[in-house]
Amino acid sequence: MELDQALQTFIMESRELLEAMEESLLGLESEPDDRDAIGAIFRAAHTIKGSGGLFGLDGIVAFTHVVENVLDRVRNNEVPINADLIALLLSCRDHIGMLVEQIAADSAAKPDHETETTGIMLLNQLKSYQAGTQEQSPLPAITSSQTKPQSQTAVVAQSGGTVENDNWHISLRFSHDVLRNGMDPLAFIRYLDNMGDIVHIVTLPDAMPFATDMDPESCYLGFEIDFHGENVDKATIEGVFEFVREDCSLRILPPHSRIEEYTQLIDELPEDKIRLGDLLVNCGALTWNELDEALRLQSLNAEFGCDASASRDSGNLGQILVEQNMVQPELVDAALGKQKLAKENKVQESKLIRIQADKLDQLINLVGEMVIAGAATSLLAQRTRDPALHESTSTLSRLVEEIRDSALQLRMVQIGETFSRFNRVVRDVSKEIGKDIGLAISGAETELDKSVVEKIGDPLMHLVRNSMDHGIEKSEIRLQRGKPAKGTLHLNAYHESGSIVVEVGDDGGGLNRARILAKALEKGLVTANQTLSDQEVYGLIFEAGFSTAEAVTNLSGRGVGMDVVRRNIEALRGTVEIDSREGVGTTVKIRLPLTLAIIDGFLLGVGSASYVVPLDMVMECIELSEAERQETRESNYINLRGTVLPFIRLRDQFREQGKAGRRENIVVVQYVGQMAGLVVDELMGEFQTVIKPLGKLFGNLKGISGSTILGSGEVALILDVPALIQRAVNKEAQQLAYSQTK
Amino acid sequence: MTISIESSNGVCHARVTGEMTIYHAAEMKGELLPCLDYGTEVEIDLSEVSEIDTAGFQLLLLTKREAAKVGKSLRLVAHSPATLEVLDLFNMASYFGDPVMMPRAAH
Numbered sequence: 083m084e085l086d087q088a089l090q091t092f093i094m095e096s097r098e099l100l101e102a103m104e105e106s107l108l109g110l111e112s113e114p115d116d117r118d119a120i121g122a123i124f125r126a127a128h129t130i131k132g133s134g135g136l137f138g139l140d141g142i143v144a145f146t147h148v149v150e151n152v153l154d155r156v157r158n159n160e161v162p163i164n165a166d167l168i169a170l171l172l173s174c175r176d177h178i179g180m181l182v183e184q185i186a187a188d189s190a191a192k193p194d195h196e197t198e199t200t201g202i203m204l205l206n207q208l209k210s211y212q213a214g215t216q217e218q219s220p221l222p223a224i225t226s227s228q229t230k231p232q233s234q235t236a237v238v239a240q241s242g243g244t245v246e247n248d249n250w251h252i253s254l255r256f257s258h259d260v261l262r263n264g265m266d267p268l269a270f271i272r273y274l275d276n277m278g279d280i281v282h283i284v285t286l287p288d289a290m291p292f293a294t295d296m297d298p299e300s301c302y303l304g305f306e307i308d309f310h311g312e313n314v315d316k317a318t319i320e321g322v323f324e325f326v327r328e329d330c331s332l333r334i335l336p337p338h339s340r341i342e343e344y345t346q347l348i349d350e351l352p353e354d355k356i357r358l359g360d361l362l363v364n365c366g367a368l369t370w371n372e373l374d375e376a377l378r379l380q381s382l383n384a385e386f387g388c389d390a391s392a393s394r395d396s397g398n399l400g401q402i403l404v405e406q407n408m409v410q411p412e413l414v415d416a417a418l419g420k421q422k423l424a425k426e427n428k429v430q431e432s433k434l435i436r437i438q439a440d441k442l443d444q445l446i447n448l449v450g451e452m453v454i455a456g457a458a459t460s461l462l463a464q465r466t467r468d469p470a471l472h473e474s475t476s477t478l479s480r481l482v483e484e485i486r487d488s489a490l491q492l493r494m495v496q497i498g499e500t501f502s503r504f505n506r507v508v509r510d511v512s513k514e515i516g517k518d519i520g521l522a523i524s525g526a527e528t529e530l531d532k533s534v535v536e537k538i539g540d541p542l543m544h545l546v547r548n549s550m551d552h553g554i555e556k557s558e559i560r561l562q563r564g565k566p567a568k569g570t571l572h573l574n575a576y577h578e579s580g581s582i583v584v585e586v587g588d589d590g591g592g593l594n595r596a597r598i599l600a601k602a603l604e605k606g607l608v609t610a611n612q613t614l615s616d617q618e619v620y621g622l623i624f625e626a627g628f629s630t631a632e633a634v635t636n637l638s639g640r641g642v643g644m645d646v647v648r649r650n651i652e653a654l655r656g657t658v659e660i661d662s663r664e665g666v667g668t669t670v671k672i673r674l675p676l677t678l679a680i681i682d683g684f685l686l687g688v689g690s691a692s693y694v695v696p697l698d699m700v701m702e703c704i705e706l707s708e709a710e711r712q713e714t715r716e717s718n719y720i721n722l723r724g725t726v727l728p729f730i731r732l733r734d735q736f737r738e739q740g741k742a743g744r745r746e747n748i749v750v751v752q753y754v755g756q757m758a759g760l761v762v763d764e765l766m767g768e769f770q771t772v773i774k775p776l777g778k779l780f781g782n783l784k785g786i787s788g789s790t791i792l793g794s795g796e797v798a799l800i801l802d803v804p805a806l807i808q809r810a811v812n813k814e815a816q817q818l819a820y821s822q823t824k
Numbered sequence: 825m826t827i828s829i830e831s832s833n834g835v836c837h838a839r840v841t842g843e844m845t846i847y848h849a850a851e852m853k854g855e856l857l858p859c860l861d862y863g864t865e866v867e868i869d870l871s872e873v874s875e876i877d878t879a880g881f882q883l884l885l886l887t888k889r890e891a892a893k894v895g896k897s898l899r900l901v902a903h904s905p906a907t908l909e910v911l912d913l914f915n916m917a918s919y920f921g922d923p924v925m926m927p928r929a930a931h
Contacts, residue, residue, distance in 0.1 A: 261846050261849075261877075261878060261879050262846075266846075266877045266878050267878045268877055268878050268881075268910060268913065268914075271913055271914075272913060275913070282915070283913075283914065283915045284915065285914040285915060285916050285919075287882070287885045287889070290882070290885065290886060290889070293857055293886060293890050296853070296886055298849035298850050298852065298853040298879060298882070298883055299846055299849050299850065299879060301878060301879070301882070302882065303878065303882065305914075
């Protein structure tokens with residue numbers, strides 16, 4: 083077993099568990115009685131502690147142990163859940179996260195001073211939720227903090243029949259395969275030693291066969307352990323061995339068990355009875371007298387054939403254990419619950435596999451190359467005019483298309499995970515700035531490319547913080563304006579014509595149009611005689627330099643670093659727009675392409691060059707008739723079924739040489755509700771486009787967003803439709819203004 | 825892991841270097857057991873054992889047991905910290921009966 087790899091798995095799992103823990107904790111704030119959530123939080127802490135112990139991460143184990151204890155008390159209704167406790171537990175979660183991240187950075191790292199101080203502070207705070215608060219043990223000391231009420235562990239004593247020993251007795255027999263399965267019994271015993279005190283341990287090599295038969299990779303050892311721990315219960319001990327559950331037989335007798343139970347233990351163990359008796363006395367579990375009593379009982383049982391062994395055949399071991407006062411009923415329930423849970427987890431696991439992201443990226447790259455090679459093959463097939471070959475290549479390209487889609491699908495993730503991270507942000511920030519703000523999430527199941535998701539987090543964070551800081555008013559003002567005291571922040575996502583739209587909305591004061599305009603005039607961003615739509619005015623807040631703090635406090639403050647947000651989004655080939663109504667609220671819409679790798683494109687020819695437009699943006703294609711050509715020679719718009727359609731001649735735009743074809747076509751493209759036409763020579767149809775980024779040198783080119791390779795090996799440029807539309811619309815407006823002034 | 829074996833005057837000296845772990849278990853078994861044939865006394869030097877796990881420990885147990893069976897004496901000497909820790913954790917120092925440097929306080 084690769085330890086490094088296992089540790090990576092641990093770190094990854096811990097992150098997931100911590101995330102689940104946070105989610106459940108936040109859920110508890112609104113529904114403090116949610117038993118499932120409490121259970122989930124407890125299990126998360128428990129699993130992190132358990133796995134941490136396996137790797138000897140003592141820092142994590144010690145801290146999480148205390149957290150787990152408090153959670154256990156919450157679970158048992160011994161401690162009421164309230165906002166303070168939730169806040170404390172959230173901080174604890176963060177601290178565990180910090181510890182895990184430090185391990186991730188350097189597995190041998192010790193927590194730095196700051197982290198350690200935080201840990202001790204949190205442990206001190208947790209103390210008040212633990213039982214036996216009067217204890218003032220130096221922290222962090224897990225064994226001395228009495229977190230369990232005695233009644234939990236103490237088994238009802240029966241006079242005469244119980245043993246004097248107040249230690250737990252653990253019988254362990256490992257299966258032969260345990261070493262081969264990558265588990266080392268040593269590690270578990272070390273871990274047990276961490277949980278309390280191993281009073282005595284006897285190692286049993288009895289099962290080891292003759293030298294010739296002995297397989298050095300099998301484990302033949304068994305252990306009898308007397309164990310003492312201040313705040314352990316049966317579940318804790320079982321938890322230690324959870325990871326070898328299937329590779330060992332484990333019998334646990336609580337302190338002061340009845341002699342009969344030892345009898346039964348002796349019965350069940352594979353070793354010789356007398357030797358076992360000696361062993362139990364040796365490790366201090368029984369006294370000689372008790373052993374005699376046990377052996378006497380055993381012979382009685384054998385004679386009458388009654389009691390445990392007989393009734394065990396009936397199958398319901400759990401019930402018998404309870405009847406015999408061996409375990410408390412709730413322990414059995416807990417164990418059963420755990421088994422069920424483990425089973426469910428297994429089912430889940432088999433449905434999901436983990437893949438390294440770079441392997442996936444490589445696959446996508448290969449699919450991209452395949453798409454290009456496939457296009458070349460189809461082109462060659464077309465030239466041969468061999469119908470059979472033609473048919474087979476078309477089947478092939480259909481399959482390639484499907485493979486492309488499924489490969490891209492692999493990278494699609496739901497945006498919900500990104501959204502739900504903001505639960506915590508909204509909660510913390512609203513506390514910090516003293517406003518009452520709730521978060522509403524919709525469209526969480528909307529999927530988008532993983533690479534996009536990773537990059538959208540920061541801009542979103544900025545927008546959310548901005549909305550909370552400056553958008554939503556304080557409660558008093560909200561009430562004055564007749565709005566509910568509690569502000570709402572809305573995160574929404576949906577698909578729209580090949581892009582995904584992410585909205586950050588608030589029901590705050592909205593933007594003040596007049597003030598933004600005044601500010602923009604002052605900064606020289608606009609001139610006084612420009613007529614601007616609302617959207618254009620609001621868009622000004624994304625301009626660099628618009629956002630000096632003192633300038634914007636009065637205009638509800640928006641604009642702090644908004645230019646950075648826009649830059650980040652534009653880097654993803656996306657756009658951002660803002661919609662606002664004064665007094666009602668503001669919504670920022672981020673529009674992003676679904677994927678950054680392969681798209682369905684529409685191939686156009688202008689002169690000798692080819693261009694690609696994303697197919698999702700193409701509305702229709704119309705022919706530009708000779709009459710219309712004459713008519714539009716001067717103007718840049720046509721009448722499309724009664725509406726004005728501005729257009730751009732790509733031939734002029736890209737200074738294409740050569741004479742125009744006899745016929746010209748207009749491709750009508752749409753983006754964000756605006757339409758424009760592109761005048762081209764030739765329509766060449768659908769084309770699977772593998773997007774290749776342009777070099778740095780071409781970074782500033784307007785109107786081009788990337789390049790792709792055609793089947794013939796030629797390069798085609800991908801048109802940046804939003805920029806072209808903007809250009810067409812602006813040009814038209816300018817001409818209009820010009821002709822008016824004339 | 826390497827085991828160097830020298831035998832003189834009926835005493836076999838074996839010296840284990842490196843990891844006594846599951847990865848080398850089969851190899852170790854093949855080298856440790858024959859030591860019993862090289863002399864009436866066998867001494868295994870553990871000073872260079874960097875790591876030992878249950879599989880490695882089990883082989884020491886096996887060798888000890890086999891030695892006892894054929895009436896030869898097996899001594900473990902110069903325990904490295906790693907081997908001491910395991911002997912201590914499994915509470916098996918007395919089973920081997922060898923003097924060790926830092927015995928755990930008796931229970």
